[in-house]
Amino acid sequence: MEYAYYPGCSLHSTGREFDDSTKAVFSKLGVKLVEPKSWICCGSTPAHGLSNLLGLSLPYHNLLEIEKTNLKEVIVPCASCFARFKSAQYETENNKEVLKKIVDAVGGELNSAIKVSHPLEILSNMDFIKNLSRMVTRDLSNLKVACYYGCLLTRPPKVMQFDECEYPMSMDNVLRAVKVKTLDWSYKTDCCGGALALSKAEIVRKLTNEILQNAKEVGANAISVACPLCHANLDIRQEEIEKEYNVKYDIPVFYFTQILALAMGFSARELGIEKHFVTASKLLGNGKSGVSNE
């Protein structure tokens, strides 16, 4: 089984662990991922934020690159990239004028339909769920995970067409397939502040604090995410949030693919868990999981 794969800028740097763990999971499942050599940035928030046309042209160009691989489906792990690809498809399918402007800007037009999928969508398929369950070699029963979906995976529903926008369960179900306990909580899709991270960190700290607080209130000892910016906000800024709001969280933040890969037997080191700011060594070293963080 083969899919095209679009990592996006973050997965090649600050979100490297997401890239490594996603590839680990899919390789174990016997899926080949083909990354087009010359993909470009999808534009993320800054592009659509200043120019609708630029914000759609950049992902559309990437779809043209993917078409050259002759593969009909592309997996896009970063939630922001995923949202931009879906937006480009939605707008070009529903508005011929916009399509024309984009085709002029990128200098080419798609001739075939390409399905854009998030790894959660692929893994939610019954066959993959069954395979995941069969491949569990590590006991992670001490984990109590609050699955944080963030804003862009499911919103707006008519564009993203993935899971349920007010209370999604796909990440929960995929983690439950590897016998990890996930919790019910109220902040699954509340904004962490996203791209304001570099310009207005105080907003990010406030919004992220509320997410961490609710996760703690329901008894979570870990948070699982599917977006490198959410990960950065929840993990990298957790200590300064603790200082500002005079609280203690100590809640390690994982990409859901890291949890899956851990369950499938990969080591913490292979999955870049030592790169996290909030250490997971206590959580993973205790109990029956016996995973060393070093």
Added chain:
Amino acid sequence: MDDKPIILQNYEFGAKINSISGENVNLCYQCKKCASGCPVSYLMDYHPNQIIHATRLGLQELVLNSKTIWLCSSCETCTTRCPQEIDIRKVLDAIRSVAVSEKIKSKAFGIEAFYKTALNNIRLFGRIYELGLIGELKLRTLEFMKDFGLGIKMIKKGKLKFLPTFKGFFAVKRIFKRVKKDL
């Protein structure tokens, strides 16, 4: 909020924003679901519903000078919940692009600096080069010590690449050039 009355009205402003965004702000009946769900509205000078209404009324100066259009985190909550299916995020994007093209001095300088720095970075490198982005942002904002400790820790943990790649450089340059009139 300003206490001097906003008098200047441009009746074509609403139509201009409708045209750029592809949305119709005239559908709004002020239910305020957008403002209620907006995670950043607590800091805004005008709530999202007020910006929509002001756009309809042609209060161009108010709208283009608002903090609102810059504080928006693009979380898509308003867009998802609007009963009239107005894509409010796109409307704000359109207003922001007009503000930039008319060189309006943003009330949220740091946020505008980030957007422009990020686009510059994408145009220069084809893919985001984070160290370069942070460097240029600091030069624009002169906030050299901001997040300094975090930055060092990130470099130590190998989270930041030292060198950019230039893959897709020509493709990106071409796209930016052709879109230029839109920016």
